[in-house]
Amino acid sequence: MSCFSHPDRHKVAVFVRDGLLPIELGIAHRLFGQARSLDGELLYDVVTCTLKPGAVRTDIDVTIDVVNGPDALGEADTVVIPASDDDYEPLDRVMNPDLAAALKRIRPTARIASICTGSFVLAAAGLLDGLCATTHWRSxxxxxxxxxxxxxxxxVLYTDAGRILTSAGVASGIDLCLHMIRSDYGSAVANEVARGTVVSPHREGGQAQFIARPVPEIQASSTGKAREWALGHLDQPLTIADLAAVESVSIRTFTRRFRQEVGTSPLQWLNEQRVERARALLEETDLTIDHVATRSGFGTAASMRQHLHAVLSVSPSAYRATFRGSSTACG
Incomplete structure (x- = not known):
């Protein structure tokens, strides 16, 4: 009997181990479990599985009861492997034979994603050899x-090497799940999931921006108002001076505060927002390439083509035709 109750939906198996971080299990269930079509139909069927059904220890003072064993891995379209507290002290590269056997159940066509130090499992199985990957910065x-x-x-917050994906710390599991949802069903679905979870559909910067560093001097204001204003005026030729004027500070002060708060430069952030706007318009509208370029602030189709190719490695027309609802692989 199948572990999944809705075989017509995209099947996600969250494979947990002793020492599970419960928040990471919740991330996968919450985000995939919220995704719905425009008609309101649930798009994913999500189950939890483990090596031996029964009580699974977590890293807090509770255990969870998992009824599904590794058979679920053989049915899944996507397998998500959260971290375990055991990952933080792997003594060698030899994998538990039972764990290795369980991973071999995963179909060759299935997508496999790790959250945080779950990447150690993928690496130990040889699934990451030669591929771009990430893990928690402490490890x-x-x-x-x-x-x-x-x-x-x-x-980086996450990587996408095609079939194999990895994410950095705990919260970057949210970024990765949203990325996979967007790859499967497009930005409109992913954005609605993000909205329902009250998180950003796309975070700028990488995990380095969250590593402990000296606290900056007290700031008189943030850059949030300028960013909100910029998102409403992306179709216009914006400069750092324009953004600084919204916050009534000098360009130098604004640039320093922006990098402290966002983790990247104002111009890089603007380019990222314009690429996201272009992607959404290419996916969700029938606007011509020239009109998409204008609406997203690139001005010309040639400029948009250059920026999209740098990020997605495809042209706008190829993205619309082939990658509608898809996203870039790890570069």
């Missing part, structure tokens, strides 16, 4: 020592 050196064949990028 970077340990990961590199154990798995030198992996192209580890410690400065």
């Amino acid at each position: 970077v050196e340990q990961f590199r020592a154990l798995y030198p064949k992996v192209r580890l990028d410690p400065d």
Whole structure:
């Protein structure tokens, strides 16, 4: 009997281990479980599974009862592997034979994603060899020592190498799940899930911006008002001076505060927002490429083509035709 009750939906198996961080299990269920079509139909069927059904220890003072065993992995379209507190002290690169056998149940066509140090499991299984991947910044050196064949990028929130995806710390699991939802069903569905979860559909910067650093001097104001204003005027030729004027500060002060708060420069942020706007318009409207370029603030189709190719490695027309509802792979 199938572990999934709705075989017509995209099947997601969340594979948990002893030492589970409950928040990461909740991330996968909450985000995939909210995704609905424009007709209101649920798009994913999500189940939890483990090596041996029964009580699974967490890293807090509760256990969870998991009824599904590793058979669910063989049915899943997407497998999500959250972290375990055991990941933080892997003594060697030898994988538990039962865990290795369970992973072999995953179909060759299924997508596999890790949250936080769940990437250690993928690396130990050899699934990340030669691929771009990430993990929690605290575990970077340990990961590199154990798995030198992996192209580890410690400065991103998540990576997408096609079939295999990884995310950094706990909260970046949200970013990764939204990315997968967007890849499956487009930005409109992903944005609605983000809205229902009260999170940003897309976070700028990488995990380096969240690593402890000296606290900056007290700021008289933030840059939030300028960012909100910019999103309403993306179709216009905006400058740093325009944004600084919204906050009534100098360009130098604004730029410094912006980088402290957002983790990137104002111009880089504007480019990212314009790419996101262009993607949404290409996915959701029948506007011509020229009109999409104008509405997203690139001005010309040539300029938009250059920026989209730098981020997505495809042209606007190819994105619309082939990647509608898709997203870029790890570069």
